[in-house]
Amino acid sequence: MIKVENLTRKYGAFTAVDDISFVCRPGRVTGFLGPNGAGKTTTMRVMVGLTPATHGQTTIGGHKYHDIPNPGRHVGVLLDASAQHAGRTGREVLTIGAKTMGLPMSRVDEMLELVSLSGAEGKRRVRNYSLGMRQRLGIAHALLGDPSVLILDEPANGLDPAGIRWMRGLLKGYADRGGTVLLSSHLLNEVEQIADDIIMIGRGKIVAEGTPAELLQSTGTFFKAVEVEQLLDALVASGLHPAPVGDGYRVDAEALQVGKIAAANSVTLIELRPADGGLEDMFLELTADTQREDFGQVAPA
Amino acid sequence: MSAVLTKGGHELPALDTSHTKHPPFLRLVSVELRKMMDTRAGLWLVISMAALTAIVMTIQLIVGLTQDINIKYADFIAGTTYSIGLLLPILGILSLTSEWGQRTAMVTFTLEPHRWRIIAAKLACVVAIAIASVAVALVLGTVANALFGAFGGTADWDFGVERLAGFAILQVLGVLTGFALAALLLNTPGAIVVYFVYSFVLPTLFAIGAELVGWINDIQPWVDFGDAQLPLGEWEWAKNDAAQLVVTSLIWLVLPLAIGLWRVLRAEVK
């Protein structure tokens, strides 16, 4: 339903999105996963015409977003829940949306109810909303036109655990009824639980895509060793490609093979097990050279 | 949709958009109208316009009655220069810049990606408000003039269609100027400052320049928008006046509006 073809977006010399292509299918939730600054929001903004593409194009159901008449009825968009006039009430924000789309006003109440904003909360100004309430309002706004495609940038942002579970159910239900859902996140566990397909992006490039099951296959072996440099050299010499994951390494090989190489080189293994960390390890590994490492290594002021 | 094949070999279904139409233009206008009134800033702007008009007229009334000065209907209407005339351009500015200041443009342009339709709706809105303000001014002026007559003054009702047209055009030009500057700068304080500089500071500079230099004196009528609007007030047109109004509006209204629209239509909305 959503199709991204060779999309590139440059800001001067900096390439925020670098020649990416992918599709989101109806009846499925597609998770758009990547570390901070990877280009997720930029891609979504290009999809809805807020940012022009430098090269390539995106279509939704075969149309350019610009060519969809009354797009709010087809595509629900939530990009930044805080991008609302702080002086309007939540109900007023939805009313304006409903009026633009030509919806009956009853829809506003339905949506407020759907996202559990009470009558009194609806009459409060957005300035006085909590972070999660703003997010709920944004989700309500995206769902207002009963669209068949949802594009949500970090919808779980600021929601409480109950809210996250509620949203998971909501989006799954949406997809089950044939809707197309694209949601971005950097919370791996969240995406792992909700997405049918995952697109992983790092530094503007797609680094992996597939179903969670596909991506979790053959996660190889996780190990830690005392003479780790020696072991890494030996593994590479055997034609393997160990990669750092967390405080250890992962390699596409049987535990037995790694153990044998370690023994042959008199390396002391302190951990050797099938890599199990699910997407988290995958994520850290796949984006190892593209993410912002060295967190917490800053000296105190 | 043509045979677009995905990785799995399935064809992506097309979105059936046959049953939705663009939001009709009038609906967009009514939404924009609502957006101008539903924030505290917008509401207060309209309230201050009405309140200032009433205050200025009351002062005129009191001064006229106590000092035995004859105040005409036309004078009451002219007094709105200090209320409606002052604030309408600000309304024109805010109608556009608040979308940027509050970042609501992101939502607005996602719901209607044909940005020019939104801009046109806003334009229609501010013009409608200008005309409504004219009506309010006429009503309040009538009340004030009637009171003036009732309390012993001689009510002079002379106004006429021409002056009415002139007054209405003045207000519409004012609101459009604000709108054009806003489109050009997309920044509330910037647009307001430029508007005031141009309406209060520039005339002073022009006057000084014209006095000192011959050629400034010659071109001044062709570039001073404020001056060119003067014939509208009394509806007395000398030779060249109409041409000067057209030329100055091209410079101060059409040009910034055109550049501004060109910018809005292609800008990245953040």
Added chain:
Amino acid sequence: MSAVLTKDEFQEPMTLDVSQTRNPPFLRLVGVELRKSYDTRSGFWLLMSMGILAVITLAIMTIVGVVNDNVEFAYEDFVAAIAFVTSVLLPVLGILLVTSEWSQRTGMTTFALSPHRLRVIMAKMVAGLAWTFVIIAFALVVGAVVNLLYGAMEGEMAWRFGWEGLTGFVITQSLAMLGGFALATLLLNSPAAIVAFFAYKWILPTLFAIGAALIGWFEDLLPWIDFQTAQGPLYEMTNMDGEDFAHLLVSGAFWLGLPLAIGIWRVLRAEVK
């Protein structure tokens, strides 16, 4: 406070050891506020436009002076022209110093880092005054440069400058900046404060003049409430008598002191969102 509490420490009073930190010194706050006044695009361009407009004005004046033989400019004329330009934009600087914290919601960060809001407001005010002085210095220097050029083209230098007027110049420019600043604290909203300021600076005097012409008692009252006119004699400081000072004080208290007092009171207790 040590990083991790052990069981034994748990019994001890859980107090924050604040002996190692001091409030940010006032001058540092001023430095920060100065920086904040030009590190955004709008702030930067506001300052730039003062400079650009001043230079354009002087360029036009020079051309006029050279082309037109009836006109002779002296140093003081160039400086006065710049003063006219900056007196329009300095108040806007004063306004944005205050209101941008509200419109951009940075007030949350600012007041979280320095909860003594009065210090922040004072720092902003000092930053505004600092800019005023910088701009006055700019006017004096650029005016001198242009006067040199102009003199070279005309063949004679006119360095006439009413130095006794300099104090008045500094005071009026500062008052202009503070006028904007006061309205900003009162309204905490950029458009409203800017509109109010221009209305007060450019429209009120006209209305006052009309009122004074029509009503006798209003004409007597006017000097006591017209802050703009009351500032007039400042340019000839030496000639200011007691009554002039009284006019300045009374009208200043009304147009500057009062809004500033109410405004600061408001800032100190406003909920910052």
